Amino acid sequence: MREFADHILARAQETKHPVTNLSLQKIMYFVLRNSSQILTRDEQEEIYSEPFLVWRYGPVVESEYNRFNIFGSSEIVGEYQANQRYEKLNPLIDKFLDVAPFRMVSASHTHHFWKNNQEAIVYGRSDISYPLDEVLRDGTTN
Template sequence: MLHGNTDVLVTNLQLQKVLFFTLKQALNQQLLNESAIEKTYNQPFEAWRYGPVEREIYEKYKVYGADPITERDTENSEYQVLNSVIFQFLQRDPFELIHISHQEKLWSQHETYLIG
């Protein structure tokens, strides 16, 4: 995903995991409150085979398959506080994040109903 002045290539799989863990950390560290996050991300994450997925965002970028998302997006200044967290998760292997996501309560409670 080409983002602002910094071009960072991100796949849809990676985007989903980074989004999940960034929002979780934002809540845990009180970087943003729940209502600020819900204003933009008001859909629940679903338990999919490769970890949590926000379906609307997945649908928007699924045309890229496993390739990096190449469309340019705009940065929401309200979420700039999350940039360091986002880049921290972008440095991690997406499959490591998948493994970690499988330890989450969301996964264990819904593992028998996996999508995808």
């Protein structure tokens, strides 16, 4: 997931889109969720090296959240490496770079897995992992 996050950040910088930790988490989730027409199942499994967890503001990859937590709600800055393996996802990444973060949060809260596990959230977090099939559930933003 680290290389995937880095690729999204590199793409955001290339297209001059500011990205916060919250927006990065949601872009990672929705790009992967909508990737079935672009990636093989093996490629999706390769990206999904660490699961999303059910948190207050939707799915979060904890290691990436912790990595960028220092930025708070500010734009993530630094140099990030694009990855040629993920270039075919750029149109999806671009699409979600244009979506307001809290719109993605609200959309993620409509997904069955989050709704069915939201009771486990304590102090904004839970340790409930999304299985890849739940991330990919139906390939829509709902």
